[in-house]
Structures are given as C-alpha cells and as structure tokens.
Amino acid sequence: MRLEKQVALITGASGGIGNSLAYLFAQEGSKIILWDIAEPSPTLLAQIKNFSREVLFQRVDITQIKEVEEAMKKSYERLKRLDILVNNAGITKDNLLFRMAERDWERVIGVNLKGTFNCTKVASRFMMRQKYGKIINIASVIGLIGNIGQSNYAASKAGILGLTKSVARELARFKINVNAIAPGYVNTPMTEALSPKVKEEMIKNIPLGRFGEPVDVAKLALFLASEESSYLTGQVIKVDGGMVM
Numbered sequence: 001m002r003l004e005k006q007v008a009l010i011t012g013a014s015g016g017i018g019n020s021l022a023y024l025f026a027q028e029g030s031k032i033i034l035w036d037i038a039e040p041s042p043t044l045l046a047q048i049k050n051f052s053r054e055v056l057f058q059r060v061d062i063t064q065i066k067e068v069e070e071a072m073k074k075s076y077e078r079l080k081r082l083d084i085l086v087n088n089a090g091i092t093k094d095n096l097l098f099r100m101a102e103r104d105w106e107r108v109i110g111v112n113l114k115g116t117f118n119c120t121k122v123a124s125r126f127m128m129r130q131k132y133g134k135i136i137n138i139a140s141v142i143g144l145i146g147n148i149g150q151s152n153y154a155a156s157k158a159g160i161l162g163l164t165k166s167v168a169r170e171l172a173r174f175k176i177n178v179n180a181i182a183p184g185y186v187n188t189p190m191t192e193a194l195s196p197k198v199k200e201e202m203i204k205n206i207p208l209g210r211f212g213e214p215v216d217v218a219k220l221a222l223f224l225a226s227e228e229s230s231y232l233t234g235q236v237i238k239v240d241g242g243m244v245m
C-alpha cells in the first residue's frame with residue numbers, strides 16, 4: 001500500500017473529485033480526514049471504512065480561518081500526524097464580466113483561493129514540525145488559459161498556481177512538497193449542469209475524446225501524495241485528456 005500509516009486531509013471531500021480522492025487514499029492505507037460544508041454520502045463513508053481504520057468527517061467552511069484552526073487542532077489531537085493535505089474544495093459562479101456581481105467574484109476567490117491559503121497556512125505548521133508533508137492543490141486548466149464567463153474562477157485558479165510555487169519554495173527545506181493539479185473537464189456535480197450539446201462541443205477540443213472521471217484526478221493526486229514523487233515540488237500537472245498542450 002502506497003500511503004500506509006499516513007494521515008490525509010481532503011477538503012471538499014463530499015463532492016465528486018473529493019469522494020474519489022478519499023476512496024483511493026483509503027484503499028492505499030491512509031487515515032482520512034474529510035472536510036466539507038456538506039455531509040458526505042453515507043455510502044462513501046461506509047466504503048472508506050472498509051479500508052481505513054480511521055475516518056473523520058468535520059464540517060468546516062474553509063473560508064473561515066478560525067474554523068480551519070479549530071478543526072485542524074482537533075483532528076491532529078486524535079490522529080497525531082498530518083502527512084497529506086489536498087486543497088480540493090472549489091466552487092464556480094459563472095457570468096460574463098460585465099454582469100458579474102461583486103459578491104460572486106468575492107465568493108469564488110474566497111473559497112477557491114483564500115480557502116486554499118487558510119488550509120495551507122494552518123496545515124503547514126504541523127507539517128513543518130514533523131519535517132514532512134505533501135500539499136496538493138487542485139487548480140484547473142482554466143487558471144492557465146482562461147474561459148469566457150469564468151473570470152472569477154480563472155483568477156482564483158491562477159492565484160492557486162502562484163501560491164503553490166511560492167509555498168513550494170518556502171517549505172522545501174522542511175521536506176514538504178507542494179504541487180498543483182490542473183484538471184480539464186471532469187464528470188462531477190460541478191459539470192453536470194452542462195447540456196449534452198455544450199459537452200459535445202467541448203469534447204471536440206479534447207484529443208482523448210472524453211471528459212475525465214474523478215478517479216483520473218485522484219490517481220495523479222495519489223502519485224503526488226506518495227513517496228514516488230519525492231523529487232517534485234512547485235509543479236503544475238495537467239490531467240485534461242490533452243486539451244491544453
């Protein structure tokens with residue numbers, strides 16, 4: 001098993017990619033801390049418990065640093081380590097720039113970018129003490145190429161890339177690897193509102209001819225969470241079926 005005796009914290013764990021991350025990491029022997037503002041499905045919890053001795057769900061709004069600090073303290077007291085943080089929670093509130101409400105700009109930046117900052121800041125204190133850690137930030141190819149109607153989302157994800165590289169430089173001496181994953185389109189609740197016609201158009205720009213599945217992202221995260229990636233830091237890796245080359 002690739003994550004035996006590790007403790008992994010996954011934000012946005014009740015969503016599509018979060019579910020898959022939790023399931024795969026548990027299968028590889030990790031203890032799992034799930035953070036979300038929404039309850040995880042009982043099926044997921046039952047499945048994870050088949051593999052992992054320790055599974056802990058905490059209701060945490062990652063935009064609130066106090067909540068992040070409290071929850072991290074509690075989970076650390078119980079599990080005594082924090083090896084892996086996956087900053088996965090994210091939202092969209094799409095609109096053309098001239099129609100975009102200030103609150104939708106602030107909410108998307110607040111969850112996606114500030115939430116990632118909050119969790120990384122708090123988690124890194126524990127990881128620095130341990131002199132070990134793996135931080136994986138789920139960004140998006142939209143942060144690299146932009147998208148009509150997604151200026152808030154693209155800015156938040158581009159911000160995550162700058163954060164990733166700066167923190168990677170700061171934390172390298174503590175043996176903490178910090179990398180980002182930039183997924184293309186993935187079949188999750190985030191993309192299920194797209195009409196079949198829109199999806200068909202998008203698929204024309206994906207050389208591998210399909211949307212990704214959550215497990216495609218989770219497998220790359222598993223690599224970044226494991227010893228196999230110990231010489232990688234500050235990297236942005238795309239998992240997008242070849243959409244952006």
Ligand SMILES: NC(=O)c1ccc[n+]([C@@H]2O[C@H](COP(=O)([O-])OP(=O)(O)OC[C@H]3O[C@@H](n4cnc5c(N)ncnc54)[C@H](O)[C@@H]3O)[C@@H](O)[C@H]2O)c1
Binds near residue numbers: 012087089141
């Ligand atoms: N689905 C895609 O096509 C796609 C593509 C590129 C990147 N991503 C990124 O992958 C990540 C996961 O997305 P997904 O597709 O699984 O979406 P999802 O909507 O299924 O899951 C996101 C989860 O984040 C949680 N969340 C939202 N606000 C939160 C907050 N303030 N505090 C804690 N949790 C919060 C939600 O409750 C939800 O469970 C996101 O960062 C997203 O931007 C997704």
